[in-house]
Amino acid sequence: MSLLAVENLTVAFPGHVAVREVSFAIEPGETLALVGESGCGKSVTAFSMMRLLPPNARVVTGRILLDGADLMAASPAEMREVRGKKISLIQQEPMTSLNPVLSIGTQIGEVIRRHEKVSRRTARARCIELLDLVSIPDAHRRIDDYPHNLSGGMRQRVMIAMAVACGPKLLIADEPTTALDVTTQAQVLDLLDDLRRRLSMAVLLITHDLGVVAQWADRINVMYAGRIVEQAAIRPFFAQPMHPYSRGLLGARVDVDADEHYSASRLSEIPGSVGSAAGEAGCPFAPRCPMVETSCRVVPPSLLAFEAGRRVACPVSLQAVTLEAARHG
Amino acid sequence: MRMGRRIAATLKRTAIHALPTVLGIIVLDFLLLQLMPGDAADVIASESGVATAETMAALRQRFGLDQPVLTQLVNFLSHLAQFDLGFSPRYNMSVLDMIMTRLPGTVLLMVTALSLALVLGIVVGSVMAAWAGRWPDRALSVVVLLFYSMPGFWVGLMAIVLFSVKLGWLPSDGSMTVGASLTGWAFVADRAKHLILPALALASFFIAVYARLVRASMLEVQRQDFMRTAQAKGLHPFFIQLRHALRNALIPVTTVAGMHLGNLLGGAVVVETLFGWPGMGRLALEAVLARDFSVLLGVLLLSSLLVIIANVLIDLLHAWLDPRIGAA
Amino acid sequence: MSVQAEKLADKLADAKLADVGNRAAAPRKGRRLRAFLRNPTFVAGVIILSFFVLLALFADVLFPGDPLDMVGPPVLWPGENAEFPLGTDSLGRDVLAGLVHGARASLLVGLSAAAIGLAIGMVVGAAAGFFGGWIDTLLMRVVELFQTTPTFLLVVVIVAIGEPTMQTIALAIGIASWPTVARLVRAQFRSLREADFVMAARSLGYSNLRIIAQEILPNALPPVIVAASVMIANAILTEAGLSFLNMRDPNLVSWGGMIGAGRDLLRTAWFLTALPGVAIAAAVLSLNLVGDGLNEILNPRSEP
Numbered sequence: 006m007s008l009l010a011v012e013n014l015t016v017a018f019p020g021h022v023a024v025r026e027v028s029f030a031i032e033p034g035e036t037l038a039l040v041g042e043s044g045c046g047k048s049v050t051a052f053s054m055m056r057l058l059p060p061n062a063r064v065v066t067g068r069i070l071l072d073g074a075d076l077m078a079a080s081p082a083e084m085r086e087v088r089g090k091k092i093s094l095i096q097q098e099p100m101t102s103l104n105p106v107l108s109i110g111t112q113i114g115e116v117i118r119r120h121e122k123v124s125r126r127t128a129r130a131r132c133i134e135l136l137d138l139v140s141i142p143d144a145h146r147r148i149d150d151y152p153h154n155l156s157g158g159m160r161q162r163v164m165i166a167m168a169v170a171c172g173p174k175l176l177i178a179d180e181p182t183t184a185l186d187v188t189t190q191a192q193v194l195d196l197l198d199d200l201r202r203r204l205s206m207a208v209l210l211i212t213h214d215l216g217v218v219a220q221w222a223d224r225i226n227v228m229y230a231g232r233i234v235e236q237a238a239i240r241p242f243f244a245q246p247m248h249p250y251s252r253g254l255l256g257a258r259v260d261v262d263a264d265e266h267y268s269a270s271r272l273s274e275i276p277g278s279v280g281s282a283a284g285e286a287g288c289p290f291a292p293r294c295p296m297v298e299t300s301c302r303v304v305p306p307s308l309l310a311f312e313a314g315r316r317v318a319c320p321v322s323l324q325a326v327t328l329e330a331a332r333h334g
Numbered sequence: 335m336r337m338g339r340r341i342a343a344t345l346k347r348t349a350i351h352a353l354p355t356v357l358g359i360i361v362l363d364f365l366l367l368q369l370m371p372g373d374a375a376d377v378i379a380s381e382s383g384v385a386t387a388e389t390m391a392a393l394r395q396r397f398g399l400d401q402p403v404l405t406q407l408v409n410f411l412s413h414l415a416q417f418d419l420g421f422s423p424r425y426n427m428s429v430l431d432m433i434m435t436r437l438p439g440t441v442l443l444m445v446t447a448l449s450l451a452l453v454l455g456i457v458v459g460s461v462m463a464a465w466a467g468r469w470p471d472r473a474l475s476v477v478v479l480l481f482y483s484m485p486g487f488w489v490g491l492m493a494i495v496l497f498s499v500k501l502g503w504l505p506s507d508g509s510m511t512v513g514a515s516l517t518g519w520a521f522v523a524d525r526a527k528h529l530i531l532p533a534l535a536l537a538s539f540f541i542a543v544y545a546r547l548v549r550a551s552m553l554e555v556q557r558q559d560f561m562r563t564a565q566a567k568g569l570h571p572f573f574i575q576l577r578h579a580l581r582n583a584l585i586p587v588t589t590v591a592g593m594h595l596g597n598l599l600g601g602a603v604v605v606e607t608l609f610g611w612p613g614m615g616r617l618a619l620e621a622v623l624a625r626d627f628s629v630l631l632g633v634l635l636l637s638s639l640l641v642i643i644a645n646v647l648i649d650l651l652h653a654w655l656d657p658r659i660g661a662a
Numbered sequence: 663m664s665v666q667a668e669k670l671a672d673k674l675a676d677a678k679l680a681d682v683g684n685r686a687a688a689p690r691k692g693r694r695l696r697a698f699l700r701n702p703t704f705v706a707g708v709i710i711l712s713f714f715v716l717l718a719l720f721a722d723v724l725f726p727g728d729p730l731d732m733v734g735p736p737v738l739w740p741g742e743n744a745e746f747p748l749g750t751d752s753l754g755r756d757v758l759a760g761l762v763h764g765a766r767a768s769l770l771v772g773l774s775a776a777a778i779g780l781a782i783g784m785v786v787g788a789a790a791g792f793f794g795g796w797i798d799t800l801l802m803r804v805v806e807l808f809q810t811t812p813t814f815l816l817v818v819v820i821v822a823i824g825e826p827t828m829q830t831i832a833l834a835i836g837i838a839s840w841p842t843v844a845r846l847v848r849a850q851f852r853s854l855r856e857a858d859f860v861m862a863a864r865s866l867g868y869s870n871l872r873i874i875a876q877e878i879l880p881n882a883l884p885p886v887i888v889a890a891s892v893m894i895a896n897a898i899l900t901e902a903g904l905s906f907l908n909m910r911d912p913n914l915v916s917w918g919g920m921i922g923a924g925r926d927l928l929r930t931a932w933f934l935t936a937l938p939g940v941a942i943a944a945a946v947l948s949l950n951l952v953g954d955g956l957n958e959i960l961n962p963r964s965e966p
Contacts, residue, residue, distance in 0.1 A: 057565050088568035102559040106581050106656055115577075116567040151657040167567070358807045369823045479954075483895070483947035485902045488921060488939035495932045539899075593809060600814025604903045608925075618815055619907060622822045630819065637812045645810075 014067030455544025463552035490535025704955025710948035778836025783843025791851025
C-alpha cells in the first residue's frame, strides 16, 4: 500500500478551479517531485494534503488516503495529530515562514511538546540535537536566537529541523530552495536527501526547477493548469519526455548534462502562458502546443498508461511515440 | 541577558531622543502662555476690587511679570533646573506642590483607563477577527463603532444615570468617600468604586480604537506564512492565535497606543471635571479660568513629561514584544 | 532640450494623457461611482450625514427665531407636549430647536477645524516628505512636540488665549490636530518622490512647488481624504467637550453646551443630557461610516 494516495482531488477558489481531478501516490521513503509553473496548482495540492487551504478554498471532490485512512473525513482534532507528526511542511520563504517574535528554540520545542509528552528540559535537549542534525553550528547557543539573527539558509535549516522533529513519514517541501542562493540550495537539498534516508521518510518535493528534480527525485509528476499531465520515473522521463509540455520544459533548459543543475531554468520560455488556456474547452495546453490537433480542442485528455509507472495525458504524442517505436522495432 | 541588553539600548535611545522634545515643549508652552491676554495680576486685582495702577505694578513686580519675555523665560528655565516650577500667586502655594497633590490622581486614572482600553480592546478585537465577517464580528463592529463615535464624557454621564442614579451601585463624584476613614480592603474597595466610572468614560473611545486596530492587525497576521507553519505543526487554533498571532498583532497596536497617550491625558480634563476627580486635568481648567499661568504652564509641562515617560514604557513593551527592536 | 529630456517629457505627457483619459472615460467613472454606491457603509454614512447637513442648512426655516429664547414651560419631558416633541430644558427652551440649530455649530466647527488641520498638516507633511534631510528632521521634531502635548489641553489653552468664539475654537482644534495629517502626507510623499513620473518632472526642471502640487499631491490624496472624514468627526467630539466645559460661543447653541446645561438636572431630567449626546454620536458615526467606506473603496484589500 502506498504511504499516501491523492484520489481525484479537485479544489476550487471563488472564480477559478485551482486543482482538477488530480490523483497520485507516494511510496514510503521515496522522493516524488511535483513540477510546474507558478500558479499551476502545486502548492494548493500540497496544502490540501494537510488540509491547510486558505478559508476561501473549497475541496470539491477527492480523498487523501494516509495509510488507507481518508484525511478529508478526519475531525479537526485527528487532523492536528497528523500535522507535524505524520506529515510535515517546509515552505518556500524562510524569511516569513518562521515567527519573527519567538526564538527558534521555542518554535522547534513547540512541535515536540505538542506531539510527545516530554518535559521542557528534554524538549530543549532534543532541539539542540535537531539543530546539530541540520548542521547548525553552535547549536546550544543558536537555540535562543530569533529568526532575524539567522541567514536565509540557516532559517530553512531551522524549518527542516522543525519539520523532522517528530519523525514524520512524509515531508512536503514546497519550493524549499527557491528563495536561497545557488550554493545554499545544494546544501539544503543534500541535507533533505540525507535526512530522508536516515529517518526513512518520503519527500514530496514541489519545484519548478528540473535541475533539482533530475538530481534529487525518484519520480516526477508534471502539473499544468491544475492537472497532472505526465507521471514518470526520473530516468525514462529525462530520456524521453512524452507530454509536449514536458518536452517544452526540458527544451527550455539550457543544457541537461552540463553542470547546470541549479540554473534557474524558467518554464516561461515556452511560447504563450497558462493564462491563455482559460475559458477554452479541451486540452488546457492546446493553445501553446506545437503538436495541437483539432481533436485536442474537444475534451481535456485524461492520463493514459504508456508503460509501467508512466502515464501521459496526451493521446497525440502517445500515438506518435508508439508509431515511432513500431517503425524502429 | 540578551533581553536586558536590548532593553538598556532601547532606554538609552529613547532618553537621548526625548531630551530635545522636553526642551522644545518648555519653550513652546512658555511662548504659548505669553500670548494669553491678561495675567495673574489682572485677575487678583479684579477679584479684590482694588485695581489701582500702583497695586497692579507692585503685584507684577512681585511675580516678575514686568520683566521682558526673554528674561522671564530664562528665569523660568533656571528655576526649572532646580525643580522649581514657580509660585502660584492665586493659591499662594508652590506650583510643584500643587501639581504633586494632583499628579497621583491623574496617573491612577490614566493607567486604569489605558489598561482597561488595552485589555478590552484586545479581547474584543481578537474576537472580531476570529469571527471576521460572521455575526459576532458584525454585532461587535456596530457596538465598537458606536463607542468610537460617542463623546467619552457623555458615556460617563449616561453611566452616572444608570449606575449611580437608577441602580445606586457606584458613586459619581470624587475619588473617595469623604469623611469615612476607611482602612485596608474597605479603603481599596472604596477607591476602586470611585475609579470605575471615570476610567470607563475616559477609556470608552480608546477601547473602540484598539478593538478596531487589533481586529485589522490580527487579520493581517493570519495571512502570514508563519501562521501556516504553526498550523502545520498540529497546534491548537486557540494556542496559535494566542501565541503566534496576537503577539505579532500587538506590535502595531503598541505603536498607536503610544501616539494616543496625549489624547488620553487630554480627555482627562473633561472627565476629571465631570467626576470631580482631583487630578491635573481639573487643575489645568481651574488655572485657565483663573489665568494663573505658572500653574497652567506647570501642568502642561508635567503632562507632556508624563506622556514622554509613558512613551518610554511603551517603547520598552515594544522591545519586549518584538525581538528585532534594539538588537544591534 | 536634450534628447533625454524630450523623451522624459513624452513619458510625462503620456502619463498625464493616460491619467486624463482615465478620468474622462465614462465607463471607468461609472464603475467608480458604482463602487461608492455599492458600499453599504459609505451609503449609510452619507445618508445620515446628509440628514444633518440639511438640518443645519434649513435650521432657520424649520425653527425660526433664536433657539436660546424661552418658548414654553421649563422641563417638559419628550412627548409631554406636542408643541415640543423632544421637551424643553430648565429655561423653557425647545430641545428640538436647539438640536437642529446645534447641528449648524457642530458641523461648521468640525469642517473648518478639519480644513485648518488639513492645510497645516499637508504643507508640513509635504515639505518634510519631499525635501527630507534636515527639513524633515526639524519638522518631524515639531510634529512630535505637538503629539506629546495633551491634545485637549492644548485646545483649551489656545481657546483661553483668544475669545471663545466659533472661529477661535475651530482654529484651536485645527492647530491641535494637524500632526496626524502631517505624518500621513509625509509617508505618502516619501514613497512617491522616487516614482517615475516625479523623476521625469524633476529632470525637466519643473519647480519643486509644481512637482509637489501637480505631480505628487493628487496621487497622495486618497488616504488623506479618509483621514479628513475622521478629523471632522474628532473635531466635533472635541468641540462637544469644550462646550461642555463652558468654553463656547455664548451666543450660539451647541450640542456640547446643551449637555453641559442638562447636567445640572441629570438626576431628574436625564433626557436633557441624553438627547444632545445622541445627536453628537449620530453625526460623528455618520462621518466615521463615510471614512470606513472611503477606506474600503480607495484602499481595497482582500479581507474575508
